[in-house]
Amino acid sequence: EEQKELTVFTAASLTGAFGEIGGIFENETGMTVAFNFDGSQALRTQIENGAYTDVFASANKKQMNAVKDAGLINNSSMIVFTKNKISLIIPKDNPAQINNLSDLARPGVKIVMGTKDVPVGDYALQIINKLGNDSAYGPDYKTKVLENVISEETNVNYVVTKVALGEADVGFAYVSDITEDLAGKVDKIDIPDEFNVIGEYPIAVMNESKYPAESQEFVNLVVSDEGKAVLLKYGFTPV
Amino acid sequence: MLEVDIKKRLRDFDLRLKLDIDRGKTLMLVGDNGCGKTSLLNLVAGLDSPDEGRIALDGLALFDSEKKINIPPEARGIGYVFQSYALFPHMSVYDNVAFGLRTRKMPADEIDVLVKEHLDRAGLWDVRKAKAADVSGGQKQRIALARALIIEPRLLLLDEPLSALDVRKQATMRRELKESIRACGVPCIIVTHDLRDVVSMGDFACLLERGKIALKGGAEEVIAWGSGQDDVGDLH
């Protein structure tokens, strides 16, 4: 008898957490789980072009909604399972002496962020806007900060890599990106909730899934306490 | 018997001639540099196609522009010594000579016997393992000759086959070549600039001038043409 295999398309930022949750699921059900880790946009492109998957976990609602609009997911199964916040990350030796949000506007600071089309870039822009509207940061805060941006990355990894290597002075990344392994190389500066943007991660079962019941079981595991504990461990904010 | 009756446009002039050579007979082809001798051999060998005309060997058409026949060179059964030798530079001397037998799928032990015989006769046995690119000019010419003769062709085309041989080898080769052509009984065309070749090997000779036959006949007549020049007179 052939081994049953559950296919899960998962946003790359969930690699560590879902890898662990997958292990738990395999132990509980005896099924194997095959993960496809890639950017949410790439996953969406693949699904739209006929890639088979049972479960889709996206890093933002935009890509999930696109798939949903195409009628590919079981709408009732869709659920937001975790949130993620943005924080500033700086190299451990902090070459530009960034200590707070207003330092971002100092001339010569090298900032990397996502391009406006990736969620992490979109969120960063929103945060900068909010800060610019706050009188505490001055009227030209926004222009000064944007002038300091040296690169608009298409992938949050590239932001983290450049900061970790010390090539950029500061970057906008998800809190969950600062993994235990990276903690030795970077520090983070929290962004207060009033300025921060909360990213939402939806998950859903696909319509054409060959194992709808098992897929639902997987989703259930993710939102269970056990799943939440794992997500928490990887820096997410499960709901 | 080889029958040739062809027309071909070359870069500078037209090649246009009619020739018959009986089995066992040797035609010596002489003429100025660039008069079309090599071009003619290439046409007979099938490496190039005449614009029109007919080439036939023993009654069988090798080329016929009317009947649209054009037998590929590998099926014509010719032995061709190229003016520039065209040895396979990546192969040893041995492999060069054995090449034609291998294409005929002869068993390796028979090949061995034949190749040894030919290499010995050409005085090449000692350099048999050298790459063909790494031997002297005259040795190259001997390889080219051995390579063409070993396949016992139905038609021999030799483009200045003795020009680079040393004095001793040239004399021997001339004698051997003549005998083996006669014994084999195949038609043969030899291009040469050495009137001694014409005298000693040719049954008849042909003088080519800008693609046309200017003189045809016994060897003596062609020699007479040559001796209009000064020091060729030495020959008599």
Add this chain to the structure above:
Amino acid sequence: MLEVDIKKRLRDFDLRLKLDIDRGKTLMLVGDNGCGKTSLLNLVAGLDSPDEGRIALDGLALFDSEKKINIPPEARGIGYVFQSYALFPHMSVYDNVAFGLRTRKMPADEIDVLVKEHLDRAGLWDVRKAKAADVSGGQKQRIALARALIIEPRLLLLDEPLSALDVRKQATMRRELKESIRACGVPCIIVTHDLRDVVSMGDFACLLERGKIALKGGAEEVIAWGSGQDDVGDLH
């Protein structure tokens, strides 16, 4: 005057000889295929280095293993006709002949005059625009000769320079070459397998056997060696 006294390990034997050639004199080099004639010319030209010994031209060392002198070929001022011609296949006939003058930075109009003269004399003016790869074998040899002579070298090395020429051209060339060597007064080495060359062009001759000089002397002596063979006797 060219002085050669060298030793060089070849693949199959040692080349080891001592030679002097006065200005305006011509040495005819004969010998079996593979006896080391071409190798010797390459050593004199500087394309290869002797294992030990000395080569000097007009008293100036071109190579000296003791003094560690080894003048590169481009500074030796030689005219070399290669046995395989070594024409530049991507250049026209004209450019091949003009090459040596261009390296000497001669003005284009002077080059034009000289090249025209040489091409005319070699009967190559009509094919001057053809690529050197696209002419006949004999035409190639004429190009090689013209290319080597036009630079008025201080030393001439000719490796079978007439072997592919047609009967008429060969006779003329033999005469012209002889006269121009004498007039120029440079030492000259000619490799040949044609004893007529030895008689008509050589001041003295040298018979090479497996890298060593077996016979040296007037042309007649070498001919005598040759006529031990059967049909070379025709020559007298």
Add this chain to the structure above:
Amino acid sequence: MSGDSNQEHKCIGRAVAIPSRSREIALKACLGLLLTLAMAFIALPVIALFLRSPLDTILGTLHDPVVIDALRLSLMTSTITTFTVVIMGTPIAYVSARFNYWGKELADSLIDLPVIMPPAVAGIALLVAFGRMGLVGHYLNTTFGISIAFTTLAVIIAQVFVSSPFYIRQARTSFEDVDLSLENAARTLGATRVYTFIHVILPIAMNGLISGAIMAFARSLGEFGATIMFAGNFQGRTQTMPLAIYTAMQGDLDVSLCLSIILVAFSFVVIVSVKTLTRKVYKRC
């Protein structure tokens, strides 16, 4: 014959510019410097990578089943890719080197296209052509029930797509450089076109073919963008080393750099041994 007017030449020998010894040395020094700089330019980044990653971390990651899977998959797919490219590409290169056919120039330029496309675009292009909904894949799926995308086969297809131009171009020029008269000689000796190709043309062009095959192999070992788009990132099935490196980058930069070093070192060894081996075999025949 004219020319007799020529005998009065002064014949002192036309002056040759004797290259001074110092110029020769300067030239050599320049070349040496250039070579050193170029080597440094390529070597420095590699060395810097090595320096950042302690050896024990590298050796540690070697035991990780993810790494073993990826390495195995990478070597397997790249090898299959190279063989496919060589077997399919050689006749194609030969045909475009020696024959004229309708649309030859177009076909020749078409072959370069995959190189220009950014790899992810190449992946998307493959997906819209051979994916389940694709131009061709659609028929394959409905008629034969075959689905190519997201399988190991897809990895190979993606690699073949991006790396074949490198082989074909080099093979083509190598074939063009083979002297036609050798081909002619072989045929007069009774060799058919195919025999001539195998025994004369192929060995003479071999140097270039090996070089092209190594390039194709290297390119497919490093292939990332087209693979992840067209084949997905499934461990053990489509996750080659470059994909594993990307995945590791999500967690720990250092691990991903270690993986890179393993890939580079392994490939280096493979390429050097392939090179020496093929050269030996090729010299012998």
Add this chain to the structure above:
Amino acid sequence: MSGDSNQEHKCIGRAVAIPSRSREIALKACLGLLLTLAMAFIALPVIALFLRSPLDTILGTLHDPVVIDALRLSLMTSTITTFTVVIMGTPIAYVSARFNYWGKELADSLIDLPVIMPPAVAGIALLVAFGRMGLVGHYLNTTFGISIAFTTLAVIIAQVFVSSPFYIRQARTSFEDVDLSLENAARTLGATRVYTFIHVILPIAMNGLISGAIMAFARSLGEFGATIMFAGNFQGRTQTMPLAIYTAMQGDLDVSLCLSIILVAFSFVVIVSVKTLTRKVYKRC
């Protein structure tokens, strides 16, 4: 001389296997089919891409300043890269084709390394070597105040790094195939090494050099991973077409596919014209 025993040969002519006409036709058909399949394999994905993108969208995006910037930057950097690679790579290729020096085999294999590295890794390697904290970049930064990363220069460096192996390899084999006796002939005619190189060796190897340069150009036009890592993604400064395509891909796939088509079409035109142009010039000399 032995051999006189040989005259009694029967001399009927050794049998030659006459290739039947049908076999010849079958061979041609096979080759034709193979060629068609290969062309289809490459052309289909490209066609599928075109079919997905309506022409007016493509023409529309052509007016977008982002696209114009990226296209300009791509053409500029790739051209500079190709020139750099050709100018630096030609002597290197020649030296490794003709001379033996210490560590030659190693150097030769080193040249292939950038091809094996997944482009993003190559970018990281460049960062850790030439970035401001890098092995070398560190000194450049503190001593001269030069910072390379995140500039247009960095784009060019990244492209040179990834594309030079393709040129150097092909150039090397082309140089190896030049007949040594032609070099010898030139030198006896008074040509120095440099003159010989320029007037004899270069023209004869030209076919391969052009082909290699086109490969390098194509490769640098399509370069993405190393560029975004080492040079970053900044419109007008470091955002080449592939980067613009990836950026657009995050938002609207269709726009990014349109950009890809523009890139492919432009490059195709450039490559075809470069090819015909250089071939013409090369034929003439």
